[in-house]
Amino acid sequence: MRWLCLLAAMSVAACGQGEDVSAVAPGNINAVKIASVNGRGSCGIRDAWLVSEVAGIRLSRPTRLSREAMVALDRWVSQGAIPAVGSVGGGLESMTVAAGYACRTRNSRPGGRLSEHARGNAIDISAFRLRDGTRLTVLDDWNSRNRDVMRRLWRSACGPFGTVLGPNADAHHRDHFHFDVAEYRSGSYCR
Ligand SMILES: [Zn+2]
Numbered sequence: 580m581r582w583l584c585l586l587a588a589m590s591v592a593a594c595g596q597g598e599d600v601s602a603v604a605p606g607n608i609n610a611v612k613i614a615s616v617n618g619r620g621s622c623g624i625r626d627a628w629l630v631s632e633v634a635g636i637r638l639s640r641p642t643r644l645s646r647e648a649m650v651a652l653d654r655w656v657s658q659g660a661i662p663a664v665g666s667v668g669g670g671l672e673s674m675t676v677a678a679g680y681a682c683r684t685r686n687s688r689p690g691g692r693l694s695e696h697a698r699g700n701a702i703d704i705s706a707f708r709l710r711d712g713t714r715l716t717v718l719d720d721w722n723s724r725n726r727d728v729m730r731r732l733w734r735s736a737c738g739p740f741g742t743v744l745g746p747n748a749d750a751h752h753r754d755h756f757h758f759d760v761a762e763y764r765s766g767s768y769c770r
Contacts, residue, residue: 607634608653616643616699622682624699634661636671642679645699647760651739652702659735667728668709675706677755686751701759707732718754721746737769744770
């Protein structure tokens, strides 16, 4: 536990109080350290955080993520998503989380490989809310007049995340972006 407290450099919460210790994560991340998530079989999150905001951008609901995924999300939002939206609609305000932790296989196919969602290493984003109230959804805006913004958002995640999937990947992703921190030998996989 101690090393987590050290890593959480901006921590204002008490550290070293055992399993229930909660801490504010580094940087602009608004998150609380939670107990390890133990799911069926190989499902679960060892270094689990309940994330509600990154880089000043609110998530539609607090989302359970691994530390690695949380840090990647913060990096993408601060260095990718916010600049990708720029001043369009007054700027990015919040994001709709379609999925966080879930003990399931990839695309929920029976007998398939375990999804990165099952380890807290993935997050699905389905919509972006701008400050003027505009709501951009992956489903409706991937090919709308807002397509440039949507494609910048999608492309900018490639790097912070190891795997980035959107409507061009397959029918499963026509209504959301999938981001995870799985690493491929050849680098990021983005489609
Ligand atoms: Zn996903």
